[in-house]
Amino acid sequence: MAENKRDKRGLGRGLSALMADVAPVEDPSTDVPAGGHETVVAVELITPNEDQPRRTFDDEQLNDLANSIREKGIIQPLILRPHPRKANQYQIVAGERRWRAAQIANLHELPAIVRDYSETEMLEIAIIENIQRAELNSIEEAAGYRQLMDRFGHTQEKISEALGKSRSHIANLLRLLNLPDDVQEMVKGGSLSAGHARALVTADNASELARKIVKGGLSVRATEALVKSGGGARKSAPKAARGKDADTTALENDLSAATGLKISIDHGKSGESGRVSIDYPNLDDLDRICQLLSASR
Template identity: 40%
Template sequence: MSDVTSESGSEQVKMLSLTEIRPNPYQPRKNFDRDKLLELSQSIVEHGVLQPIVVTPSIQGYYIVAGERRYRASEQAGLTHIPAIVREMTDHEMRELAIIENLQRENLNPVEEAESYQQLMEAHHMTQHAVAERLGKSRPYIANMLRLLKLPTSIRQLIREGTLSGGHGRTLLGLRDPKKMQQYADLAVRESWSVRYLEQRVAEAQPSSTTKTPSASTKKPQLIRQHEQQLSEKYGTSVDIATKRNKGRVTFTFHSEADYRRLIQLLKKQ
């Protein structure tokens, strides 16, 4: 490590040897676009590292807290040292900052974004409301993004790659049956369906989704379906409302113990 070279606000910027630095074990992002990494590497060769990375001391050197792309690109550029801000941080703080830094990337795909919200909730026992407040977003927005994690892995991968959008993914959830979701996802990709056209096709598929044709008296009224949709978006999970005469039930679906605790916390606030 070389001497202090400059200051950033009240924090000192040091030149650290790349051999002293290791990736953050809590980094939520596992895949880095090779072409964009090469582009950044070429920029570093020409202009240098314009923004210091953030690291925290470890037993053997330093862990990266924020700026792993700059670190990797600097390696590719052949640098031996990189400007860094050294902060003393707990594991809890390091994990949270890594997730938030990941969320601030402009090219984050919808599934990566949803996974980051889920990690914040599980690692720090945060509710959707708390995550929304922490990041300056609305709770329904967080809930809608988290719904993407209920999609089959193969469809989530299509969204990661940009082949399908987050809007396509949320629309496919209306089919409920994973096999049908995959069938319509494949059609949407092959025939370049817009989200609006996919919505129409999914709506058309609903009456034929059961083996028996329901009579007019057993079909759900439009108002009930609207209430299901409103509750689903509010609580970030699928909701079923069943009515018979003057009685009925409202069913919330949860997919893990953490999801169950989240729902209970939200319902207690009402």
């Protein structure tokens, strides 16, 4: 947790300022980040960022980009920093897809903007670029938002304003991270759409329903009906959960969206007391809960 706080203090730059460094421009030479300089760098002197959040690159998309590069060249320069451990080499801050595609297109030199970034700034920019440019699935996009919130302390409102995404879009995607790991993998693999996944967020038997949906090729609307009916779930659901009023359910949904965790509220018989329960799927999320609670002190 101490490291997390140091990262936030050490960053010293706003999300909007970092966005300016990776935003597409028509004429790259007119928009060099402050403190950086534009140059041309040999491909073999460039190495990727080992902590790049995106680990997979679609071959077909890379080939399409390579064809575009052959025809038009590199329109948007890469953003590099001097390699922290290798003399006279550079590390990619933003633009790994362009670097990979350029090699397919047999380019030997690439336009680049070189700037001294800290490790923390480099990671934040890599996350932002992935969200803005790459064709992420819903789970990957949600994970990007979660990283910006957890590691750098950005709020949903701040992310919404800087990235041009609606707050409801961000909140709805964050809720997908409450789904079981196997369901998230189905979304990543493309067998479930984001619409199917959103319908499953409130289901207690999401994994079972997801398998039925994939096997039956159900539409999103059919999925919503299946979830509403219980989809074959056990009939012994707690009475308290079935009897919750609309305000309590709405509050649960808001808290779940804000934290990315499944939160339930159960009122006592008196109506003046009760219990708030937070479900965490792994120890990383437990640590995140501890960080959130500690930050409020």
